[in-house]
Each structure stands twice: as structure tokens, then as C-alpha cells.
Amino acid sequence: MSQDRLDARRRQILAGARTCFARHGYEGATVRLLEQETGLSRGAIFHHFRDKDSLFLAVAEDDAAAMVETVARDGLVQVMRDLLAGATSPETAGWLGTQLEVSRRLRTDPAFASRWAARAEAIAAATRDRLARQREAGVLRDDVPVAVLAQFLELAYDGLVLQLAMGRPADHLGPVLDLVEAAVRKTP
């Protein structure tokens, strides 16, 4: 296969695996279910990824990289607004499922937790960097350290992930995100 075909195949596996992990959880995503969701044989899947654990990590890393990029460009509040806007789409369901599986494995699997620490820190660092630039631009409140504002936004993000994943009514979440954003901005 050409490199292009290999890359396309890899993306196909990741997309199917994301859906599968979101729907069945890490433990529940059997090799048979992974075959069904990706439309590929186990041979083809594990030609690209050593085992289920490597596949899950690749899905989660993909999501973390996309998040670092959006945070650096538009900020964590925008990531939250995008999540909310797409709350009922299959992509968002996959994203939320992966995030919750990551958080569950962080809690129950110390080896995973230590491997994941660098990714979590990359997202936190992107959030802090963007806030620092906003402070220089004079739009951020300046009576609270950037590290505290960054963790406040991450707390709101984690809360949003959990609420959307639980299917809680989302009626007020738009105005709630306005409150979150106003809490880190300079009052005019």
C-alpha cells in the first residue's frame, strides 16, 4: 500500500475505534466490536496498532492534540462552546466517551496515568499560555494569578464534559459558559 493509503487506513481505524470505545468503554470494546465499527479485520487493525491499549492511546492522543491546537488558537472557552454546539453529534459523543474513558483509566490504572501526564500537561500549558497572552492584551482580570484562572477554566471544561456525557439537560449551558467567560475577564 502507498503511504497515502496507509494513512487513510489508520484514520479509518481511529474513527471506528473512537466510536467503539465511546459506546462500550475500554473494557467493553472487544476485538469483535472493533472489527464491526472499523469495518476491518483484526489482522488489519493490529497491523497498524500493537494492541487494544495502543489503539486507545492513539485515539486519546489524537483528541488531546486537537484540543491543544484549538486551545492555543481560540481558547478553552471556545472549545467548550464548540462541544456544546455539537452536543448531539456522533463526533461529540465519541469525544466525550474518550475523555471519560481517559479519566476513568487515570483513576484505576497507574501505568496509564503516568503515560498520560505529559498530554494533560500540554493542554494545561496551552491554556496558561493563551491566558498569559490575553493578560498582556489587557482583556483578562489581573487580580488573580493566570494559573488559578487556567485551573478554573479546566474545572469548567471537566464539568461540561461530565454533564454532556451524562445527558443532563443543556438548556442553560450557553448562559453558564457566558458566566464562566465573564469570571476570567476584566470587568469593563
Add this chain to the structure above:
Amino acid sequence: MSQDRLDARRRQILAGARTCFARHGYEGATVRLLEQETGLSRGAIFHHFRDKDSLFLAVAEDDAAAMVETVARDGLVQVMRDLLAGATSPETAGWLGTQLEVSRRLRTDPAFASRWAARAEAIAAATRDRLARQREAGVLRDDVPVAVLAQFLELAYDGLVLQLAMGRPADHLGPVLDLVEAAVRKTP
């Protein structure tokens, strides 16, 4: 057995089961592990609770009732401060584990979700009621509906649960909760 002994036995089972569900998750908490954690035989456990599902529901309902009581008395911000203060205690680990198991089953088990809806609504109602009283007392900001402020606090609570459960560094969480509280109060 006397009613007192029966009640004490029931509490003993709930305490052990809470630890067990927190440590191993709902699926991972086998009957054998439940026997180990409670120090009782399966016969004794299932004399009090019909099955594992009823036992889990009883643990979660206990936690929800405690939360409604604290929210009504001290508010959701105080619940968060208590959680943070006891972040490393075994009781808090049990609480966080139960909360996350509830949120996982809400996502993956529609029958559980419909049975749980009334409990979630009781906590939300206690939060709204307390905020309404605070608004009457003039300490709450009055430019945002109580329903929005309530969901903002619930978002922060869910975020805190997820962050503590993931073992994220808690250094800034005290000042973060100050920000959360300030965001719902009237600015002096």
C-alpha cells in the same frame, strides 16, 4: 436480630460496598470482593439487598440524600469546599468513586438513568431553593436567573469531582472555588 442490629449491619454493608465500588467500579466489584470489603458472607449481604444493582443504588442514594441535606443547609459551594478539604480521605475516595460510577451508568444504562432522574432533580432543586433564599437575602447577583446560577454551580461541582477523581494537582483549587463563589455573588 434486633432492629438496631439490623440497621448497624445495613450500615456496615453500605460502607464496605461504597469502598468496593469506588475501588473496582460497578462491574469490577464482584460478590467475592464485596464479601472481603464488608467482612460478611454473600448470604448476609443479599439478605439485606436483593442484588448487586440494589446495593449500588442504595449506596448512591445514601450519598445523594447526604448531598441534598448539605446543599440545603450550607450550599453547593460548601459541599465543594468539604470535598476539597477531605480530598485524600478514604471517605472522599468512596464518595468520588460512587459519583463517577453513577455518571458512567447514566451514560451507558438507560434503565438506571430513568431511575436516577428523581435523585438528580432533588439535588438540583435543593441548589435552586438555596440560591432563591440567598437572592431574597440580597447576597446573590440579580442580573442572571437562579436556574443559570444553579447550573453554573453544578458544572463546577461536576468538574471538581472529575478533577479530584483523576488525581489532578489540587494546588489552586481553593482559589478556584473562591472564583466560583464570587461569580454568583453580588459585587460589593
